[in-house]
Amino acid sequence: MEDLKVTPLHDKHVTLGAKMVPFGGWDMPVQYSDGILAEHHHTRKNVSIFDTCHMGEFIVKGPNVAEALDKAFPRAVASQKNGVARYNFLLSDKGTVMDDLLIYRMDDEEFMLVVNAGTIDSDAARIKELLPNTIEFIDKSNETGKIDLQGPMAAKIMTKLGFDLAELPKGYKWIRTTVKGIPTLLSRTGYTGELGFEFYTDADKIGELWDHLLSFPEVKPAGLGARDTLRLEVGYPLYGHEMDEDTTPVEAGFSPIMKLENRQGFIAEQILKDPAKVTKVLTSIVLEGRRAARHGDKVVLEDGTEIGTITSGMFSPLLAKAVVLSYVQPEHKLEVGDKTFLKVGKKILPGIVVAPPFYKEGTVRMKIC
């Protein structure tokens, strides 16, 4: 059996008493000694750090790379300015999602693509396929370390690190800087719904950065368990759940950011622009009680007839009720406020359709100066 990969921070997690689990081929901390709920609450009230070194980073550069990317991705890339990051989707020829990613524009002819850990190799192969061979592709994943700092107190930590709040990047923007002397690409991005930043450094410097961040009493480590509960609580999709190779980004609800009606000449254009190709509707549901419905459970009519499938579900720590993301058949499309039912084993549990996010007090767009 192939050994699991480890990030440069692996031994620190073990020393901190983390419960380590395999994730996408990596040995990662699912939680530390306080547990998932404590880490979740700490992130919403204070500030946490997450080891995200396992994610992939690719550099693509060359003449007209922006135009090439603009054709290869559904959301516009050519109009993206230097210093900006945009959420986008790597698609199959059928317009279904092979991965979701952030595309950072580094320079006029250089971009950084940040992808999920479990799909690094398949993403690299697909991107190379989609781009002309005049474009250089460099996989920097193994040389790059990454830490997410997330929580309302993140700005306070940045001040403690010596930053002037006015110099910090705004939402979905990034800057090159140094943190305690460590060259860092710093972006105001994240996956928790809270104010936060992502720090990219050389892999051999990320440990030093982790130690600096953890030296502040406000900062606690949080693992993949809390990363998942935090993202679901604010309705963020997870690749493999709300998006996969059977789902288009239109079905996943991202038409508003892709603005396809303003675009031409991009991958799977005919499919993505065709309303008849929408075979399911992403639906957010809050259950009445604490008992959770989970990935694979069904959305049903009161008589038990299946009308949909749950893609992610859990007990929401801040709502103290269970919440679910699901795909519902278009002919049974539900509106916000509709009552609906979830089938969990033999039980049928009532719920109400809501507009996401489930948790609405997240500080992600907080004005910090």
Added chain:
Amino acid sequence: MKKFTKEHEWVNLEGSEAAIGITGYAAKELGDITFVELPEVDDDATIGEVLTVVESVKAATDVFSPVAGTITAANEELEDNPQLINESPEDRGWICKVNGVDEAQLADLMSEADYKAYIASL
């Protein structure tokens, strides 16, 4: 008399009433408990049948009844505070009480010492 099962339940028999819960080992394995489906008072408890479902952040687990009798109490505190099981799994985190239990039912279960040895071997 307190006894333990291989499925990590504990039974504390006093007279003919048995208090039942899950052990600290089970609670730790499950992680933060988010929901407990409490059994109904006056229902029967049957050996080997599902007594309750305990859910954590990650998963749901069936808890099987180690004894037979009638359920006389369910720990209502667990409705709003299921994490009590994580805080005090073998004391304040008791799940339910069953009456009509006799000692013979516990004969095949493990003593505390045997259970400690058992979990050390896992």
